[in-house]
Amino acid sequence: xxxxxxxxxxxxxxxxxxLVATFDELVAAFEAAKNDPSFxxxxxxxxxxxxxxxxxxxxxxxLTRFFGGPRIYVKREDxxxxxxHKANNVMGQGILVKRMGKTRVIAETGAxxxxxxxxxxxxxxxxxxxxxxxxxxxxxxxxxxxWMERLGAQVVPVKEGTRxxxxxxxxAFRDWVSNMDDTHYVLGTACxxxxxxxxxxxxxxxxxxxxxRQLLETEGKLPARVYACVGGGxxxxxxxxxxxxxxxxLVGVEAGGDGLDTGRHASRLASKDGSIGVAQGYKTCFLxxxxxxxxxxxxxxxxxxxxxxxxxxxxxxxxxxxxxxxATDKEVLEAAALTIRKEGLxxxxxxxxxxxxxxxxxxxxxxxxxxxxxQSGRGDKDIFxxxxxxxxxxxxxFIIKKAEAYRA
Amino acid sequence: xxxxxxRERMKQKDILLMTHLVLGYPSFDDSFKIxxxxxxxxxxxxxxxxxxxxxxxxxPVILRANQKALESGATVERSLDLAKKVAQRFDIPFLIMxxxxxxxxxxxxxxxxxxxDRNLKGAIIPDLPPxxxxxxxxxxxxxxMAPILIFSPTxxxxxxxxxxxxxxxxxxxxxxxxxxxxxxxxxEELVSYLSRCRSATDLPLAVGFGVKQKEDVDFLKxxxxxxxxxxxxxxxxxxxxxHSVGDFIRGLR
Numbered sequence: 286x287x288x289x290x291x292x293x294x295x296x297x298x299x300x301x302x303x304l305v306a307t308f309d310e311l312v313a314a315f316e317a318a319k320n321d322p323s324f325x326x327x328x329x330x331x332x333x334x335x336x337x338x339x340x341x342x343x344x345x346x347x348l349t350r351f352f353g354g355p356r357i358y359v360k361r362e363d364x365x366x367x368x369x370h371k372a373n374n375v376m377g378q379g380i381l382v383k384r385m386g387k388t389r390v391i392a393e394t395g396a397x398x399x400x401x402x403x404x405x406x407x408x409x410x411x412x413x414x415x416x417x418x419x420x421x422x423x424x425x426x427x428x429x430x431x432w433m434e435r436l437g438a439q440v441v442p443v444k445e446g447t448r449x450x451x452x453x454x455x456x457a458f459r460d461w462v463s464n465m466d467d468t469h470y471v472l473g474t475a476c477x478x479x480x481x482x483x484x485x486x487x488x489x490x491x492x493x494x495x496x497x498r499q500l501l502e503t504e505g506k507l508p509a510r511v512y513a514c515v516g517g518g519x520x521x522x523x524x525x526x527x528x529x530x531x532x533x534x535l536v537g538v539e540a541g542g543d544g545l546d547t548g549r550h551a552s553r554l555a556s557k558d559g560s561i562g563v564a565q566g567y568k569t570c571f572l573x574x575x576x577x578x579x580x581x582x583x584x585x586x587x588x589x590x591x592x593x594x595x596x597x598x599x600x601x602x603x604x605x606x607x608x609x610x611x612a613t614d615k616e617v618l619e620a621a622a623l624t625i626r627k628e629g630l631x632x633x634x635x636x637x638x639x640x641x642x643x644x645x646x647x648x649x650x651x652x653x654x655x656x657x658x659x660q661s662g663r664g665d666k667d668i669f670x671x672x673x674x675x676x677x678x679x680x681x682x683f684i685i686k687k688a689e690a691y692r693a
Numbered sequence: 694x695x696x697x698x699x700r701e702r703m704k705q706k707d708i709l710l711m712t713h714l715v716l717g718y719p720s721f722d723d724s725f726k727i728x729x730x731x732x733x734x735x736x737x738x739x740x741x742x743x744x745x746x747x748x749x750x751x752x753p754v755i756l757r758a759n760q761k762a763l764e765s766g767a768t769v770e771r772s773l774d775l776a777k778k779v780a781q782r783f784d785i786p787f788l789i790m791x792x793x794x795x796x797x798x799x800x801x802x803x804x805x806x807x808x809x810d811r812n813l814k815g816a817i818i819p820d821l822p823p824x825x826x827x828x829x830x831x832x833x834x835x836x837x838m839a840p841i842l843i844f845s846p847t848x849x850x851x852x853x854x855x856x857x858x859x860x861x862x863x864x865x866x867x868x869x870x871x872x873x874x875x876x877x878x879x880x881e882e883l884v885s886y887l888s889r890c891r892s893a894t895d896l897p898l899a900v901g902f903g904v905k906q907k908e909d910v911d912f913l914k915x916x917x918x919x920x921x922x923x924x925x926x927x928x929x930x931x932x933x934x935x936h937s938v939g940d941f942i943r944g945l946r
Binding site: 286287289297298299300301302303304305306307445446451455458459462463464465560561562563564565566573575576577578579 | 745746747749750752753756757760763768769792793794795797798799819820821822824825842843844845846847848849852855856867870871872875
C-alpha cells in the first residue's frame, strides 16, 4: 500500500508499480529514523565533526550600511563541507542508507553541488556511487565533475531531453528501477514522490533551527524577513521551517533568467507560466505547455534550472505563508558582485538570487528590522560563469594559456 | 468488453500478440502505416502511446521516440485523432498508453470520455497507481473503458490481489525490473513469477518488457495469454524501415 502525503493539493506518490515496494521500505526506514532520537543525535554528530555545523550567521555590516535599511544577516551554509547546504541532506540520507543495509547510492545533480556532496558521502561511508548529470550542466559545472570522479563516483552525462536537471532525475529513476535491491536514490531536493519532500525538508530543517536560535542569541529578536533561493526548494524549506510559527515574512526567490516576460526563466511560482501537473512522481506547479509537456527552463544558475518545485512550497504559496519573487540573471550577477566586494562573501549564483531580492527590498525597510539571507552555497564553483559575466580579460588570457599548455 | 474479446481470441490462438507504438514517431503518416502493417500481420490488440516529455518508465529507445515525436509537432489532439482513425478503420481493440500528466492536463474525465468517443477500449498509465488514480478509475468505469493495471516482479502477492480489484480487460505483467527495451532472461524465475500472477487474478495475463523474438513468444505460451512487443518494433522500423514491420510480426508466431 502506497503511503502518500499531500500538502494541500500538492505532493503524492505517482509511482510505477516496480518501485512501490522500494518506497514502502524507504517510508518505513524514514519513519523509524524520525521516531528514534538516536538518529538525529547521530546526524548532528556527523554534521558537527565531518561538516561545519552549526554554521554561523554573519552580520553583513557593510551591506547594512550601504543600503541604510535593516540589519542584514547571512546564514552561512556555504561553510558546510563541499560548500553548500546539500551536505545536510546527503549525510542524513547516508545514515539512512547504512540503516537500510544498502551498498550503492545514485543521485542526480544540476549545479554539481549535490553530486559532489553525494560522492563525498559515498566515499566516507564506503558506498558505490553513480551520479547523473545533464550534458548541459556537465559543461557549465565541469570542475564539480572533476571532483566527483576523484571521489570515486561514476558521472553519467545525460543526453536525453533538455539535458539538464529534470532529465538527470529521470535517468536516476531509470537506474533505480533496475537496481533497487542494493541501491538507494539520494534525491537532492524536497521534490519527488513521498517521502522525499518530507524527508529532505526534515534533514534541512537543521538550518532553520540553528538560525532562529543564533539570531535570538545575537540580536534578541526575530528577523522581519527571511530570504532563500528556490530551485527544488530544499535550502528554502530548511531555513523557512525554523520560522513557520513566528511572525516572520518568508520570501522564496526563483530564477528569473532573462526576465519573466521573456519565457526564458525557471520561475514556477512567481511567474504566471507555472501550472499544476504530475511528473517525476509528484504533483506540483510545473513549467509546462497546455498538453502537459515540460518546457525548457533557463537560469544562469544550474541549480535553479528546474521545471518543478517542492510540493510543500507550492502549498505554502497557495496558503500565502511564503511570498515568491524572481531575480533575473543580470540582477543576480550584480548582487553577487556587490556581496563579494562589500563583505568578502562569495555566494553561489543560486544563493545570489536570495541576495538580489533582499537588496531590492532592503532600502524600503526600517533600520530597526533584521533580515536574514540564506547563503546556501559558495560561489567558487561558478568561477567560469562569473568570469564570463564580468568579461575578465586576465582570466581569459590565463584560460587560453592553460589550454595551449594542455595542447602541447 | 475487452476481456470477452480477448477470451474469444484466446480460444483460437495459443497466444495473443499486443504491439506498441509511439504516436507521431517517426511521423503520423508512418504511425498509420505501421499500425496497418501490424493489423494485417495479425496482431490481436495494440497500445498507442501518446508522447510525453518525461516518460520515466521507458528505456532509451522509446524515450527517444517520444522526444522525436514531440519535436516534430506531435500533440495530444493529433495523437487522439490518429487513434480515432485507426479504431474506425481496423477491427482490433486499441488502448492508449501514456503518463498521467497527459490526462491530468486534459482533464481526466474529459480525456477518458474522448477515448470512449473514439472507440478506444482501455488505457495503460504506468505512473498512476490506484492509490492516486481515484478520479481516473471512476471515469474509466463510467465510460466502460478497461484500466490496465501492472504487476511487477517486486509486487507482493497481497498487492497483486489489491491491484486486480481495480483492473479490467487484462493485467500487464512486467517481466523484470528495469525500463522498457532491455534484455529479459526467460527463465524459471519468470515462470514462478507468472504463476504467482496467475493465482492473484482471473484476468488474462499480458507479459511485456524484453519480448523481442519468436523464442520469447514461444516461451510465454501456456504461461501467459498475451505477449507484448514494444521496443523491438521501433528498432525494426529504425533499422529496416516501415515496410519490414509486417514480416517481423508474422515471424513471431
